[in-house]
Amino acid sequence: MKQFFFQAALIVGAAAIVGYVLWKAGAAMFIYLRDRRDSRIAAEEAQRLRREREAADRERLANGCDHRFGETLGGFPPFACRRCGLEQTAPAGPCDHVWRLDTESAPGALCEKCGKRYKPIVSEQSKL
Ligand SMILES: [Zn+2]
Numbered sequence: 001m002k003q004f005f006f007q008a009a010l011i012v013g014a015a016a017i018v019g020y021v022l023w024k025a026g027a028a029m030f031i032y033l034r035d036r037r038d039s040r041i042a043a044e045e046a047q048r049l050r051r052e053r054e055a056a057d058r059e060r061l062a063n064g065c066d067h068r069f070g071e072t073l074g075g076f077p078p079f080a081c082r083r084c085g086l087e088q089t090a091p092a093g094p095c096d097h098v099w100r101l102d103t104e105s106a107p108g109a110l111c112e113k114c115g116k117r118y119k120p121i122v123s124e125q126s127k128l
């Protein structure tokens, strides 16, 4: 009789351990699958937003200008079009700047819409 209780306790204990391990594994699996689904949804959302932004940028830049970016002559910002003054990507903030060379304090550029000034970064070496 004593041995029976001992065996029963052993079986219950083992079953409890197996059950616990299965429960833990199941919970880990659930969290893993949920995280994977969440990250997939986040990635899809990010991709959608990027596509929308790219489409908006294309529309923004479709003004008939044959844009030239990356020219810094006279202190012009390299991220803006030399010809029409638009930035390559929509700037953060309320003004979609239109850059013109700043004739008052060259080198530099001035936004003709909001008056913001752009100053090229002059390195210490080129000042000498
Ligand atoms: Zn342009």
Ligand SMILES: [Zn+2]
Pocket (backbone or CB within 6 Å): 095, 096, 097, 098, 111, 112, 113, 114, 115, 116
């Ligand atoms: Zn501006």
